[in-house]
Amino acid sequence: MADHEVLYVFCGPDGAHGNALGVVRDGAAVPAEADRQAIARRLGFSETVFVDDPESGAIDIYTPTLRLPFAGHPCVGTAWLLGVDRLVTAAGVVGVRHDGEFTRVAAPAAWAPPRTLRRYATAAEVDGLAVPPPGEWIYAWAWQDETAGTVRARAFPGRGDGIDEDEATGAAALLLTAELGRGLTITQGLGSQLVTGIPGEGLVEVGGRVRRADR
Structure with missing residues (x-):
């Protein structure tokens, strides 16, 4: 199993709750999509992120059963973890804004x-x-x-x-x-x-x- 961190994203005002997110920081260590999918399935989170390049914010997102071009809680959580001002997903570039206790991402609803x-x-x-x-x-x-x-x-x-x-x-x-x-x-x-x-x-x-x- 690849080394990973677990974050809770969209926590309540008291810091409780939030949606669990798995983040594999060294995505380059798992280059094959089939292997990434297998890891996401074993971890069992609603989404797991593989960080391909932490400096540019390049990421790859998986549910237990499929790869996603874009998803909200993986982008918010990974942007917070990496401290970047943008992410690069399969769908395109996602803008990031760090606003006090909130991390915000912007993308087309489509x-x-x-x-x-x-x-x-x-x-x-x-x-x-x-x-x-x-x-x-x-x-x-x-x-x-x-x-x-x-x-x-x-x-x-x-x-x-x-x-x-x-x-x-x-x-x-x-x-x-x-x-x-x-x-x-x-x-x-x-x-x-x-x-x-x-x-x-x-x-x-x-x-x-x-x-x-x-x-």
């Missing part, structure tokens, strides 16, 4: 993998949802306070790869922000927090707090 954005009437309905059977990738959401731009959300990947519910999902937050046309503060899963915005030039920004697993 880079996000397709998700079904399913709106509910109340946050309590979202809280009460059962995990659906494998199938479509569902991002369930409801306004907590529409005026304030606060949202309650839960994510169900539906892939049948052991990740029944995603604790915090940056790509889905990008899609929801683009659809609503405004910045949001999203509480997802057990208490993770994502903040989003629309900086212009066709980009959507998503950010959050990051910590190492041992902190």
